[in-house]
Amino acid sequence: MDPIFQPFRDDPHYPLDRYEAAADLMLLNMGPQHPSTHGVFRLKLVLDGEIIVKAVPYMGYLHRGVEKMVEGLTFAQMTPIFNKHDYVSPMTNEQAYAVAVETALGIEVPRRARYIRTILAEIQRIASHLLWLSTFTLDMGGVIGGGAAMMMYNFREREDIFDLFEAVTGSRFHYNTHCIGGQRHDLPEGWVQRVRAFLDRQERAFDEYLRLIRNDIFDLRTKGVGVMSADLALGLGITGPNLRASGVDFDMRRDAPFHAYDEVEVRVAVAQGCDAYARYEVRMAEMRESVRILRLLLDQLPEGPICGSKPVKMANAVRVPDGRGYTAIEGPRGEIGTWLIGGGEDKGAKPFRLKIRPPSLHAMAAMSYLLPGHTVSDVVVVLGSLDPIMGEVDR
Amino acid sequence: MAVDQTNLSYEHPLYATMDKMPGITVATTTVDMLLTWGLKNSLWTFAMATSCCGIEFMHANGNRTDLDQMGSVPRPSPRHADVMVMAGTITVKMAPRILRLWEQMPEPKWCIAMGSCAISGDFYRDMYSVVPGIDTMIPVDVYIPGCPPNGDDLMAGLKRLQEKVEAQRAGRWVEPEGRPETAKAILPALGRVIDRDGTQTERQLRACQSMGLDGNEHRQSDLVAKSAGLLSNLLKLKGR
Numbered sequence: 231m232d233p234i235f236q237p238f239r240d241d242p243h244y245p246l247d248r249y250e251a252a253a254d255l256m257l258l259n260m261g262p263q264h265p266s267t268h269g270v271f272r273l274k275l276v277l278d279g280e281i282i283v284k285a286v287p288y289m290g291y292l293h294r295g296v297e298k299m300v301e302g303l304t305f306a307q308m309t310p311i312f313n314k315h316d317y318v319s320p321m322t323n324e325q326a327y328a329v330a331v332e333t334a335l336g337i338e339v340p341r342r343a344r345y346i347r348t349i350l351a352e353i354q355r356i357a358s359h360l361l362w363l364s365t366f367t368l369d370m371g372g373v374i375g376g377g378a379a380m381m382m383y384n385f386r387e388r389e390d391i392f393d394l395f396e397a398v399t400g401s402r403f404h405y406n407t408h409c410i411g412g413q414r415h416d417l418p419e420g421w422v423q424r425v426r427a428f429l430d431r432q433e434r435a436f437d438e439y440l441r442l443i444r445n446d447i448f449d450l451r452t453k454g455v456g457v458m459s460a461d462l463a464l465g466l467g468i469t470g471p472n473l474r475a476s477g478v479d480f481d482m483r484r485d486a487p488f489h490a491y492d493e494v495e496v497r498v499a500v501a502q503g504c505d506a507y508a509r510y511e512v513r514m515a516e517m518r519e520s521v522r523i524l525r526l527l528l529d530q531l532p533e534g535p536i537c538g539s540k541p542v543k544m545a546n547a548v549r550v551p552d553g554r555g556y557t558a559i560e561g562p563r564g565e566i567g568t569w570l571i572g573g574g575e576d577k578g579a580k581p582f583r584l585k586i587r588p589p590s591l592h593a594m595a596a597m598s599y600l601l602p603g604h605t606v607s608d609v610v611v612v613l614g615s616l617d618p619i620m621g622e623v624d625r
Numbered sequence: 626m627a628v629d630q631t632n633l634s635y636e637h638p639l640y641a642t643m644d645k646m647p648g649i650t651v652a653t654t655t656v657d658m659l660l661t662w663g664l665k666n667s668l669w670t671f672a673m674a675t676s677c678c679g680i681e682f683m684h685a686n687g688n689r690t691d692l693d694q695m696g697s698v699p700r701p702s703p704r705h706a707d708v709m710v711m712a713g714t715i716t717v718k719m720a721p722r723i724l725r726l727w728e729q730m731p732e733p734k735w736c737i738a739m740g741s742c743a744i745s746g747d748f749y750r751d752m753y754s755v756v757p758g759i760d761t762m763i764p765v766d767v768y769i770p771g772c773p774p775n776g777d778d779l780m781a782g783l784k785r786l787q788e789k790v791e792a793q794r795a796g797r798w799v800e801p802e803g804r805p806e807t808a809k810a811i812l813p814a815l816g817r818v819i820d821r822d823g824t825q826t827e828r829q830l831r832a833c834q835s836m837g838l839d840g841n842e843h844r845q846s847d848l849v850a851k852s853a854g855l856l857s858n859l860l861k862l863k864g865r
């Protein structure tokens with residue numbers, strides 16, 4: 231990459247007039263409606279020919295005002311709202327919320343419920359990474375250009391996963407299966423066998439995917455594109471696969487265990503490449519790791535109750551006292567944090583403030599650091615490799 | 626009834642010539658049937674996917690409920706599409722862009738409201754940043770309720786739209802679909818949208834105000850007037 235773009239990569243606010251352009255600079259808007267912006271997201275690009283000099287991301291096209299809305303809702307009413315932030319991994323979002331309230335109230339979750347949560351979270355991780363894989367290849371190949379083939383293979387497995395979730399929760403997409411203190415639905419009969427069969431199929435499918443996408447063009451388009459140093463990633467608060475692709479060995483599943491992760495061994499996938507290819511490598515390795523963890527969990531699945539000793543059923547029964555705390559779990563995209571201040575309206579039946587820390591928002595902040603010096607066609611590769619979900623960014 | 630032929634006006638002089646040719650009506654009806662058949666079986670969709678429903682729309686176009694089998698291919702550009710599928714929550718920031726994309730679509734065009742967010746705003750309806758339903762801006766032909774509606778629902782919706790297209794082409798009366806919710810419930814929210822920052826177009830304002838009275842009845846009466854006008858024109862043209 232040309233070193234004249236380095237100042238723009240170091241500091242997105244570097245003044246444009248210090249840049250000596252070969253031709254006139256051009257302003258190009260990408261989005262908010264663009265087939266590969268992963269939702270409604272706008273990117274303002276300043277171009278010198280085909281090279282990006284400066285990139286400014288604009289967000290907020292999906293701001294639904296959820297954080298304000300939940301201040302008027304009781305705690306039991308909130309679960310269905312929380313799975314709509316990150317609509318590619320609704321299960322983990324619900325869990326983040328459930329864990330936050332349980333921690334605030336000091337509720338102990340039964341062991342079986344914790345296992346069920348872990349199993350659901352890992353299946354959700356596979357589903358989420360599958361969607362990432364299909365959109366990533368779709369962006370690079372285009373629907374007409376053959377990229378859709380990958381999507382068809384991925385969605386075959388995703389439909390299987392939806393069937394599994396539907397069997398447990400009764401819903402394909404937005405599950406609402408976590409209540410405060412446990413699970414609402416127990417695993418149906420024969421479900422464990424179905425999951426095992428699915429895992430076998432999934433494992434075979436990985437090799438199929440590799441045969442489909444591993445070629446020189448894929449390497450050329452991803453290697454050395456969107457290099458994010460570990461310092462930058464840590465400075466921006468990036469977590470999850472994007473951080474691990476920059477060589478930082480950190481995974482909350484292993485380093486700050488929640489659910490039942492302390493009872494299984496999690497092998498964290500780390501790549502040193504820092505580029506889009508490394509992010510691809512990490513996610514692929516994570517899916518295989520999820521399959522391995524799931525097999526362990528299914529073997530160890532204990533019997534017992536799925537809800538706590540004092541089940542919280544009444545909507546107004548949950549009252550979070552005055553106080554504040556931060557809890558976080560590892561979702562498919564990184565750390566989903568919840569900052570909860572209790573003691574709101576109605577003697578604590580509603581939260582005073584509930585802030586969600588979405589991993590995608592932090593990943594989006596990296597866009598203006600990563601893009602200068604790349605061509606326009608690399609935008610979709612960089613954006614796709616970061617795997618943002620706009621619902622989570624804007625909330 | 627005798628009609629004064631001299632006062633008849635044709636849209637194009639060719640029509641006057643065509644009217645006198647023997648057997649032409651048979652030919653044109655056949656061609657028309659062919660066109661209708663083609664149109665209704667190739668409703669290309671433009672997914673205005675803003676949020677979760679967009680993912681389900683992708684699934685509907687995936688391999689289980691393959692919407693391609695109904696001839697509806699998803700297109701990334703509004704200029705290629707016949708049907709806009711509004712999938713997801715509409716925010717105040719996004720609404721002008723959605724309207725603009727809708728206006729970029731070539732006629733004839735239809736709109737499907739997919740999911741409760743696109744129909745009425747779902748539970749975000751009362752939030753400061755959410756537009757309560759796509760039909761405050763754009764006339765909707767088919768409502769598909771659900772959160773999100775799955776592929777089968779979408780397929781049923783497309784089927785309804787195909788029937789509607791066929792009926793429209795044949796000049797038959799089509800009962801407009803009612804919004805699965807009363808307009809009254811969203812009045813306060815509508816008020817907020819109307820006087821936000823004065824950037825709404827005339828059309829949006831009119832749509833909002835008409836919704837304020839009674840959404841369904843208003844549009845229905847509009848349609849009655851329109852079709853009555855069409856009918857009288859047609860009769861005039863045929864000289865009866």
Ligand code: SF4
Pocket residue numbers: 314676677678679712713714739740741742743747771772773
């Ligand atoms: S209707 Fe439900 S699934 Fe669809 S966009 Fe709204 S919240 Fe998401």
